[in-house]
Amino acid sequence: MKHIAHVPKVKPGESLTSLLLRLAKNHSASGHELCTLLWPQHQFWTRDIDRTVSDAQLEAIARITGLTKEVLVKATLRNMVRATGFKERIPGYQRGILPVGIYHRVRRRFGQQYCWMCLDEKPAYLRVQWRLEFMVACPKHGILLRDSCPECDAPFIPHRKHALTTAKCHSCGALLRGGDQDRPSKLTEDLQSRILAILDGAIRGAQESVDQLPPTRIGAMPGLEIEAQDFLDGVHRLCRLAARATDALPKPIIHNRVVWAFLRTKDRAIVLDRVASWIDGWPNSWISWATNRGLSQHYLTDEYGPWPDWITTAMTQIPYSLGPVNFKHKRVRITWASLRKAHRNVASYRQARAKLLLGRSGLTR
Numbered sequence: 001m002k003h004i005a006h007v008p009k010v011k012p013g014e015s016l017t018s019l020l021l022r023l024a025k026n027h028s029a030s031g032h033e034l035c036t037l038l039w040p041q042h043q044f045w046t047r048d049i050d051r052t053v054s055d056a057q058l059e060a061i062a063r064i065t066g067l068t069k070e071v072l073v074k075a076t077l078r079n080m081v082r083a084t085g086f087k088e089r090i091p092g093y094q095r096g097i098l099p100v101g102i103y104h105r106v107r108r109r110f111g112q113q114y115c116w117m118c119l120d121e122k123p124a125y126l127r128v129q130w131r132l133e134f135m136v137a138c139p140k141h142g143i144l145l146r147d148s149c150p151e152c153d154a155p156f157i158p159h160r161k162h163a164l165t166t167a168k169c170h171s172c173g174a175l176l177r178g179g180d181q182d183r184p185s186k187l188t189e190d191l192q193s194r195i196l197a198i199l200d201g202a203i204r205g206a207q208e209s210v211d212q213l214p215p216t217r218i219g220a221m222p223g224l225e226i227e228a229q230d231f232l233d234g235v236h237r238l239c240r241l242a243a244r245a246t247d248a249l250p251k252p253i254i255h256n257r258v259v260w261a262f263l264r265t266k267d268r269a270i271v272l273d274r275v276a277s278w279i280d281g282w283p284n285s286w287i288s289w290a291t292n293r294g295l296s297q298h299y300l301t302d303e304y305g306p307w308p309d310w311i312t313t314a315m316t317q318i319p320y321s322l323g324p325v326n327f328k329h330k331r332v333r334i335t336w337a338s339l340r341k342a343h344r345n346v347a348s349y350r351q352a353r354a355k356l357l358l359g360r361s362g363l364t365r
Contacts, residue, residue, distance in 0.1 A: 003066040004038065010067065011125050015050050016075040018126035021164050023065070031159040038064050045159055048100050050131065051077045052090055080128055083202035085229040086236075096236065098131050098261060100155075107155045110147035110264055114156055117141040119167045120177045126158060133261055134195045134235070136269040137184045144182045147265045149174055184269050187276035195235065198228045230308035236260075237304045237311070238275045238286075239268075245293060283314035296321045 006026035010019055024034040035044045042057050049057075058072045073079065077097055081088055086095040093099050101109030113130040115138035129135055130145060137144050148155055151174035158164035167176045184192070194216065216231050226234075243249070243260040249267055263271065278286040290300075298321040301307065307315065334356060343349035 004064050007065045007067065010071055010075060013127045013129060014075055015126040015128045016053060016072065017050050017158060018164065019075055020044065021159055022123060022125060025165045030162065046105050047102055051094060051097060075128065077128060077131060079203045080132065080199065083199045084232055093261065096133055098133055107157050109262065110155050112156050112158065113145040113147045113265055114176070115141060115143065115145055116177045116179065117143065124164060124167060126164065129196065134192055134272065136265055136272060137189060137192060139196065142183055144184060144269060145265050149176065150179050185273045187280055188269055188273045191272060191276040191279065195232065198232065226310045230310060234308045234311050235275060237307060238278065239271055241304055242271045242274045287314055287317050290318050294322065
């Protein structure tokens with residue numbers, strides 16, 4: 001089959017979405033127009049193609065563009081997910097990856113991050129790493145990533161109205177480039193760099209997980225080294241804990257149902273800074289915080305477990321529970337049939353029935 005012309009060269013770390021959009025730009029078309037023309041039997045923009053693209057879709061792209069399937073796979077999130085060691089999921093939320101929340105071709109979540117300085121360069125392209133939960137700053141420029149338009153706060157949707165190639169918001173038309181240059185803390189930057197180094201090592205080694213990578217050291221205690229996969233698993237669970245239990249986040253978003261992966265970039269940077277401070281002074285800093293917050297082993301295991309061994313060992317220094325565990329009152333369900341059996345006398349049955357109805361209506365206690 002004849003290949004299409006003007007296929008862009010895949011940039012290092014570029015995502016599949018970015019590659020298709022640059023291909024469309026070379027043919028003076030929108031991403032939707034080009035994909036509908038070349039691959040009419042495949043839907044690209046009604047789903048998160050970087051994460052859920054199928055082998056059949058990759059093979060179809062390879063036939064038209066002349067790119068190998070191996071190159072296209074590297075542009076997806078497959079290798080990144082396998083490098084984390086987290087269980088892979090196709091439908092729903094993938095642990096370790098920021099969700100974009102696609103609903104009727106509209107993205108409701110802020111999972112597609114970008115660095116405005118990178119978009120200011122030529123060619124502008126998306127990085128696969130920008131979709132990671134642990135990614136809050138650009139490794140090249142050191143500034144915090146953005147996840148929305150700086151003017152109208154609409155989610156960044158790169159394929160709508162040429163938002164990627166023009167660096168303009170699809171909603172209000174404002175420039176995505178320029179503005180603030182906020183930077184993360186040194187602890188946050190170091191933690192992110194360590195995580196990226198672990199993932200890069202796993203991907204370059206063509207490993208299915210991070211099981212065989214050398215141990216990583218944490219805290220100030222000599223000899224405290226843990227496996228890479230246990231480190232990533234523990235950091236992820238600590239981030240979930242910090243997102244819900246920490247007092248570092250703004251008060252309007254602190255509640256029991258805060259989801260770590262749904263937090264905006266600046267809020268995740270705050271959470272990562274708290275987790276990085278725990279790891280830097282592990283385990284004393286985390287034990288002190290957990291004790292002051294009144295957390296228990298039972299609560300932490302029930303809500304966020306199973307924890308890796310390096311955190312489980314530290315948990316033994318906080319109380320197991322702060323009260324009765326799994327204490328439940330048995331609720332007695334009263335039905336009309338059971339009420340009739342309990343009252344053979346019609347008058348007493350009617351009296352009990354009236355009392356039950358009044359109680360259920362809230363008129364009496």
